Amino acid sequence: MSQQSSLSERLANDPSWMRHPAVSFLFSNTPRLILLIAVFLLYGYFLSHQINLVTADLGRHIVNGVILSQEPAVFHTNFYSYTNPNFEVLNHHFGSGVIFAGIWKLTGFVGVQLFFILLSLATLAFFILSGKKYAGWGTTGLIALLIVPLLGERTEIRPEVFTYFFSAVFFYLLSRYRDDATSRAYRFLWILPILQILWVNTHIYFLLGPLLIGAFLLESIFLFRQRFFPLLAVWGATVVATLINPFGIKAITATMTFFDNFGYKLAENQSVWFLENMGFRNPNYLLFKILFCLLVASFVARLIKHRGSFKLANFFVACGIGTLALIASRNMAIFGFFAIPIIAGNLSPFIQEHWKKRILMWGSVISCAVLFFALVFGIPKYFPYWQAFGWGLLPDNNQSIQFIQGTGITGPIFNNYDIGGYLIFYLFPREKVFVDNRPEAYPASFFSDEYIPIQESTERWEQALLKYNFNTIIFAYHDATPWGQTFLKARINDSKWAPVYVDNRVLIFVRRTEKNRPIFERYELPKSTFESR
Structure with missing residues (x-):
C-alpha cells in the first residue's frame, strides 16, 4: 500500500501538463513512436531526391492531364509523335495525369513530389497496420526497416504509386x-468498389483490386464459409466498378495483352537474375533474394508448426505478387510492401507476448541507429535511381530547353527513347517527337525496323534522313544501349551535323543547312569537348 501511495503522491506532484492525455500517450508509447518515426523518416529520405525530368515519364503525364479535355485522342492514340501519331493505344493512366497536372498547376514540381511522398508514406502506414495486428509494432517495424531500401527501388513519380496505395487499403480492409x-x-x-473506380483510371495494375478480393474469397470457401457471399457481393461490385472507365471492358482485355506489343526491351521488365547476368549492379537485387527466401521460410515454418492458423489468402497473395517480382524487377517494390504484413503474420505465432515489449524496445534502438547511419553516410546514393537530395527539379534541368527556345532551333527532331517525355513537356505542341518512353504506344516493328537500325547503321540513318528530313538531334547521352553510343560517335564525326549544346545530360546537334548557319557558326562545339565524356 505504501508503494502505491508513494506512486500516487509522485503523480499528484507532477506538473499539470504531464497529466494531459496527449503527453501521457507520448510517454507510454515512446518506443513505438521512435521506431515508426525512424522507419518513416528513412523511407522519406529515399523518396526525397530531386526530379530528373530529362529521363522521367512525369512531364508527359502532366501534359496528358493539361490537354485531356481538349484532345480526346490522348485517350486512345500515340498522339505525341510524328512517326506514329494515330497508332492505337489505351491510356490506362490518364487519371494520374489529371491529378499530377492539377497539383503541378497549383504548387509546381515540389508540390507534385510532396504529394507522391505523402501517398507513399500512407501506403507504408497501411501495410504496417496490417502487420502489427499479428506480430506487434516491434516485429512489424523491424521488418519494414529491412524492406525500406527495396521500396526505394521505385522512387520516380509515376502512376504506380496509386497501385501501391490502393493495394495497401484493399489488403488492410480485407485482412481486418x-x-x-x-x-x-x-x-x-464497400469502400473498395469506389476505390476501384479511381484505380482503373490511374494505373494499369488495377486488376489487382478484384484479384486481392478474390484471394480472400477463395480462402473463405475453405475456412470461413459464412463470409463467402458477403465477400462475393463486394467482389462483384468491384468488378462492375472496373468497367467505369472511358474504354469499358476493353480496358480489361487490353491489359491482358499489354506487353505483347513491347518492341523495346526495358531493364525494369527483366528479372533480377537476367539483369545481374547483363552486368547490372544494384544492392536491392541481393535484398530481394534475401527477402524472398525469408518469405518462403516463414510460410514453411507456419505450415509446419501452426498449420491450423495458416492464412490462405496471404499465401495466395504472396504467390501472385512474388511471381510478378520474379518476372520483372519493377515489381520488387510492391513485393516489398506486401512482404511486411505477410511475414509479420507468419511469424506471429512464434512471438511470445512477453517478447513483444523487448522486441519493440530493441526495434526503436536499431531503427534510430540505421537512420543515423543512413543520414551520415548517405546510403541512398548507392542505389541506382537516387538523384541529389531535395524536392522539385534538379538545378538547370531545363537548361537544354532554354537553349533550344533561345536559339530558335526547330524540328523535325530525332531524339532517343529516354528523353521523349521531357521534350513532350516543354516543346509540345510546337514540336512532336520521333519516339518517347512508351514502348506500348509504338508498333513493335518501329523499334526493330527503324529506331534501333537507324542508330546502328549509317546507311539506315541516311535513309531515315531522306524520309523524315531531320533538322535537329536531341539526345539523352547517358543512354547505355550499344546502338545509342554507336549513333552518338557517328554523329560527332559526321560533317553534315554540328554539335551545338551539351550539358551533363543532354546533347544537341543541328543539321548544317543555310537556315541553321547562324546557330552552328556561333555555338558549334569542338571535338575536344567530347573526349572526356
Missing part, C-alpha cells in the same frame, strides 16, 4: 474483415 467479421468491418469493405 477476415480477422474480425463484424458488421462495421464489412461496411468498410
Whole structure:
C-alpha cells in the first residue's frame, strides 16, 4: 500500500501538463513512436531526391492531364509523335495525369513530389497496420526497416504509386474483415468498389483490386464459409466498378495483352537474375533474394508448426505478387510492401507476448541507429535511381530547353527513347517527337525496323534522313544501349551535323543547312569537348 501511495503522491506532484492525455500517450508509447518515426523518416529520405525530368515519364503525364479535355485522342492514340501519331493505344493512366497536372498547376514540381511522398508514406502506414495486428509494432517495424531500401527501388513519380496505395487499403480492409467479421468491418469493405473506380483510371495494375478480393474469397470457401457471399457481393461490385472507365471492358482485355506489343526491351521488365547476368549492379537485387527466401521460410515454418492458423489468402497473395517480382524487377517494390504484413503474420505465432515489449524496445534502438547511419553516410546514393537530395527539379534541368527556345532551333527532331517525355513537356505542341518512353504506344516493328537500325547503321540513318528530313538531334547521352553510343560517335564525326549544346545530360546537334548557319557558326562545339565524356 505504501508503494502505491508513494506512486500516487509522485503523480499528484507532477506538473499539470504531464497529466494531459496527449503527453501521457507520448510517454507510454515512446518506443513505438521512435521506431515508426525512424522507419518513416528513412523511407522519406529515399523518396526525397530531386526530379530528373530529362529521363522521367512525369512531364508527359502532366501534359496528358493539361490537354485531356481538349484532345480526346490522348485517350486512345500515340498522339505525341510524328512517326506514329494515330497508332492505337489505351491510356490506362490518364487519371494520374489529371491529378499530377492539377497539383503541378497549383504548387509546381515540389508540390507534385510532396504529394507522391505523402501517398507513399500512407501506403507504408497501411501495410504496417496490417502487420502489427499479428506480430506487434516491434516485429512489424523491424521488418519494414529491412524492406525500406527495396521500396526505394521505385522512387520516380509515376502512376504506380496509386497501385501501391490502393493495394495497401484493399489488403488492410480485407485482412481486418477476415480477422474480425463484424458488421462495421464489412461496411468498410464497400469502400473498395469506389476505390476501384479511381484505380482503373490511374494505373494499369488495377486488376489487382478484384484479384486481392478474390484471394480472400477463395480462402473463405475453405475456412470461413459464412463470409463467402458477403465477400462475393463486394467482389462483384468491384468488378462492375472496373468497367467505369472511358474504354469499358476493353480496358480489361487490353491489359491482358499489354506487353505483347513491347518492341523495346526495358531493364525494369527483366528479372533480377537476367539483369545481374547483363552486368547490372544494384544492392536491392541481393535484398530481394534475401527477402524472398525469408518469405518462403516463414510460410514453411507456419505450415509446419501452426498449420491450423495458416492464412490462405496471404499465401495466395504472396504467390501472385512474388511471381510478378520474379518476372520483372519493377515489381520488387510492391513485393516489398506486401512482404511486411505477410511475414509479420507468419511469424506471429512464434512471438511470445512477453517478447513483444523487448522486441519493440530493441526495434526503436536499431531503427534510430540505421537512420543515423543512413543520414551520415548517405546510403541512398548507392542505389541506382537516387538523384541529389531535395524536392522539385534538379538545378538547370531545363537548361537544354532554354537553349533550344533561345536559339530558335526547330524540328523535325530525332531524339532517343529516354528523353521523349521531357521534350513532350516543354516543346509540345510546337514540336512532336520521333519516339518517347512508351514502348506500348509504338508498333513493335518501329523499334526493330527503324529506331534501333537507324542508330546502328549509317546507311539506315541516311535513309531515315531522306524520309523524315531531320533538322535537329536531341539526345539523352547517358543512354547505355550499344546502338545509342554507336549513333552518338557517328554523329560527332559526321560533317553534315554540328554539335551545338551539351550539358551533363543532354546533347544537341543541328543539321548544317543555310537556315541553321547562324546557330552552328556561333555555338558549334569542338571535338575536344567530347573526349572526356
